[in-house]
Amino acid sequence: ETGVTQTPRHLVMGMTNKKSLKCEQHLGHNAMYWYKQSAKKPLELMFVYNFKEQTENNSVPSRFSPECPNSSHLFLHLHTLQPEDSALYLCASSRDIQGPNEAFFGQGTRLTVV
Amino acid sequence: AQKVTQAQTEISVVEKEDVTLDCVYETRDTTYYLFWYKQPPSGELVFLIRRNSFDEQNEISGRYSWNFQKSTSSFNFTITASQVVDSAVYFCALRGDFNKFYFGSGTKLNVKP
Numbered sequence: 046e047t048g049v050t051q052t053p054r055h056l057v058m059g060m061t062n063k064k065s066l067k068c069e070q071h072l073g074h075n076a077m078y079w080y081k082q083s084a085k086k087p088l089e090l091m092f093v094y095n096f097k098e099q100t101e102n103n104s105v106p107s108r109f110s111p112e113c114p115n116s117s118h119l120f121l122h123l124h125t126l127q128p129e130d131s132a133l134y135l136c137a138s139s140r141d142i143q144g145p146n147e148a149f150f151g152q153g154t155r156l157t158v159v
Numbered sequence: 160a161q162k163v164t165q166a167q168t169e170i171s172v173v174e175k176e177d178v179t180l181d182c183v184y185e186t187r188d189t190t191y192y193l194f195w196y197k198q199p200p201s202g203e204l205v206f207l208i209r210r211n212s213f214d215e216q217n218e219i220s221g222r223y224s225w226n227f228q229k230s231t232s233s234f235n236f237t238i239t240a241s242q243v244v245d246s247a248v249y250f251c252a253l254r255g256d257f258n259k260f261y262f263g264s265g266t267k268l269n270v271k272p
Contacts, residue, residue: 090260
């Protein structure tokens with residue numbers, strides 16, 4: 046299995062739907078991240094978790110709700126999204142949130158809000 | 160403030176040409192880490208290299224080489240004898256001693272046969 050796995054790979058949802066993105070890492074890392082990548086925009090950090098505790102919420106709207114039940118799993122719950130939320134959502138993990146620890150990324154979930 | 164600038168939005172080369180991707184960073188941290196990632200069309204960011212601020216040695220890995228110069232706050236990436244499979248978006252990133260990764264806006268490399 047790859048190090049960081051995201052499901053689903055593609056998701057189309059209406060603005061009134063509720064859906065969840067899932068991320069699982071098999072690297073034994075302690076930190077996990079959600080990033081948003083929109084067309085022609087830099088990667089935007091959304092949330093950071095360290096040992097299951099949220100350490101950063103980068104002013105993300107409440108229609109995005111993260112959940113980290115353990116160090117290996119990270120979810121992003123979505124509800125009442127807007128069309129501008131359509132983007133590639135990338136999950137990443139690193140050994141720790143400090144120091145010389147590179148992040149490893151999943152393949153992303155391509156989200157389209159209609 | 161932490162910032163990463165990749166001034167080249169898109170570069171096109173013909174196969175077998177050498178190409179250099181530029182990365183300039185800003186940080187006030189005395190200890191920091193620099194990274195390069197490759198994002199092919201499949202979407203996943205693939206880690207290529209990490210360089211610590213206290214290690215200015217350049218590195219070569221096959222056709223890839225990296226030139227780190229603290230004096231100019233640059234961490235440039237050169238691909239020698241480029242191949243079509245090198246076509247991707249390349250991101251430079253900076254991380255201080257605390258949790259945030261700061262990514263540049265990426266450089267799209269097109270390698271034509």
